[in-house]
Amino acid sequence: KEIGRAFGRKDHSTVIYAVKRIESQIRNRKEVQRDLSQLEHLLMP
Structure with missing residues (x-):
């Protein structure tokens, strides 16, 4: 519920649904995997 409220109720x-879709995108799209990896390195050097 808290997550939903943070994103506009x-x-x-x-x-x-959003979590499952993102998980699917991470599994199936190399560019999403690359982008996520870059974000992780920026946030957790």
């Missing part, structure tokens, strides 16, 4: 099903 979305309910838990919207948040769950």
Whole structure:
């Protein structure tokens, strides 16, 4: 619920859908994997 509120009062099903979609994108798209890796290195050097 807290995550949904942080993103404009979305309910838990919207948040769950978004998480599953992002996980799918990470598994299936090399450019998303690369971008995520770059973000991780910036945030956790």
